[in-house]
Amino acid sequence: xxxxxxxxxxxxxxxxxxLLTIGSIxxxxxxxxxxxxxxxxxxxxxxxxxxxxxxxxRHKVSITNWLPAAYDPKIRQLPGVVEVLRMNWFGGSYVDxxxxxxxxxxxxxDADRFLKVFDEATVVEGSExxxxxxxxxxxxxRLLMKKYGWKLGQKVTLKGDxxxxxxxxxxxxxxxxxxETGVYFHHEAIEEAxxxxxxFVGWYWIKTASLEATERIPAQLDAMFxxxxxxxxxETEKEFQNGWVSMLGNVKLLVTSICTIIVFVILLIAxxxxxxxxxxxxxxxxxxxxxxxxxxxILGLVLGESLLLSLFGGVLGVALYALLFPxxxxxxxxxxxxxxxxxMKLFPEILAVAFAVTVFVGLVAGLAPAVRSAQRSxxxxxxxxx
Numbered sequence: 434x435x436x437x438x439x440x441x442x443x444x445x446x447x448x449x450x451x452l453l454t455i456g457s458i459x460x461x462x463x464x465x466x467x468x469x470x471x472x473x474x475x476x477x478x479x480x481x482x483x484x485x486x487x488x489x490x491r492h493k494v495s496i497t498n499w500l501p502a503a504y505d506p507k508i509r510q511l512p513g514v515v516e517v518l519r520m521n522w523f524g525g526s527y528v529d530x531x532x533x534x535x536x537x538x539x540x541x542x543d544a545d546r547f548l549k550v551f552d553e554a555t556v557v558e559g560s561e562x563x564x565x566x567x568x569x570x571x572x573x574x575r576l577l578m579k580k581y582g583w584k585l586g587q588k589v590t591l592k593g594d595x596x597x598x599x600x601x602x603x604x605x606x607x608x609x610x611x612x613e614t615g616v617y618f619h620h621e622a623i624e625e626a627x628x629x630x631x632x633f634v635g636w637y638w639i640k641t642a643s644l645e646a647t648e649r650i651p652a653q654l655d656a657m658f659x660x661x662x663x664x665x666x667x668e669t670e671k672e673f674q675n676g677w678v679s680m681l682g683n684v685k686l687l688v689t690s691i692c693t694i695i696v697f698v699i700l701l702i703a704x705x706x707x708x709x710x711x712x713x714x715x716x717x718x719x720x721x722x723x724x725x726x727x728x729x730x731i732l733g734l735v736l737g738e739s740l741l742l743s744l745f746g747g748v749l750g751v752a753l754y755a756l757l758f759p760x761x762x763x764x765x766x767x768x769x770x771x772x773x774x775x776x777m778k779l780f781p782e783i784l785a786v787a788f789a790v791t792v793f794v795g796l797v798a799g800l801a802p803a804v805r806s807a808q809r810s811x812x813x814x815x816x817x818x819x
Contacts, residue, residue: 739799
């Protein structure tokens with residue numbers, strides 16, 4: 434502790450270089466926090482555990498293949514099934530195909546069952562009954578209402594591509610949920626315009642009574658339709674979501690690789706700074722040795738400077754990330770990846786790992802210069818005067 438004032442003095446002797454080095458640690462650390470949060474969000478459950486009681490039934494071959502609506506009563510009869518919801522991906526566009534106007538658009542043949550299956554969602558404007566009773570009614574996430582400035586009762590036009598039809602829908606209810614980036618409407622609106630799609634379903638959502646049922650039903654259900662013209666694949670909600678992510682490739686490996694590269698870059702920057710600082714003070718350290726400073730004290734001075742440098746960068750980086758996180762999350766929510774924001778929050782373990790990595794970098798970066806400075810003889814150090 435007696436050496437701490439001297440360490441602080443040496444650290445800010447070259448203020449510009451020290452501040453630039455702290456900045457070079459801070460900004461990459463901020464990126465690590467972002468990528469770590471996104472990686473952690475892939476495994477998180479924004480439904481607060483309610484998603485564990487939901488299963489998705491889709492066509493075994495591809496998610497783009499339809500299933501017959503006649504499966505509905507057969508699925509309902511399985512023990513442990515509480516509710517079944519028929520869903521379809523509408524796709525299409527709102528206004529245009531720009532990134533700003535991309536959001537999830539679903540139709541359902543069972544509007545009255547929607548909030549029974551997704552029971553973490555709550556209607557905060559309008560009413561469920563108004564939406565259920567209006568065949569052209571639209572249920573909208575609160576975030577989308579805020580993004581587009583929509584009002585209750587407003588007309589919204591969706592132009593289809595999978596279904597070549599243009600729908601004019603009326604906002605009848607607004608819901609609050611972990612994911613508020615989608616709109617939902619009656620599938621009958623599509624069937625009235627395109628009778629040929631009647632009787633087919635994109636996939637089924639099942640609400641189960643228990644975790645035991647969640648584990649048992651997939652094998653039972655898939656065996657039931659195994660030899661039919663429409664074989665099924667039943668999976669948990671998390672498995673279904675991860676299937677969509679896997680279409681982008683090995684996202685986890687990519688993010689982990691980027692984080693590793695960033696850590697290596699921070700290490701090189703910090704090591705270069707400490708090496709320069711040690712070279713500049715060769716003679717000064719020799720004088721300190723002459724005055725009676727021991728090798729371990731010299732080691733502590735140089736290593737302490739590197740550690741403090743990384744600590745400053747780490748603390749500021751974590752604090753900056755925590756300060757800017759709400760804005761970052763809102764930006765993601767308003768992007769085409771809006772649904773991904775539902776699982777994003779400040780994960781303490783990510784902040785702790787990022788900070789620990791910074792401290793580790795400081796120790797490793799300062800170790801070699803500190804050892805060299807402590808081991809250099811007094812005569813070699815004094816010989817470099819002038």
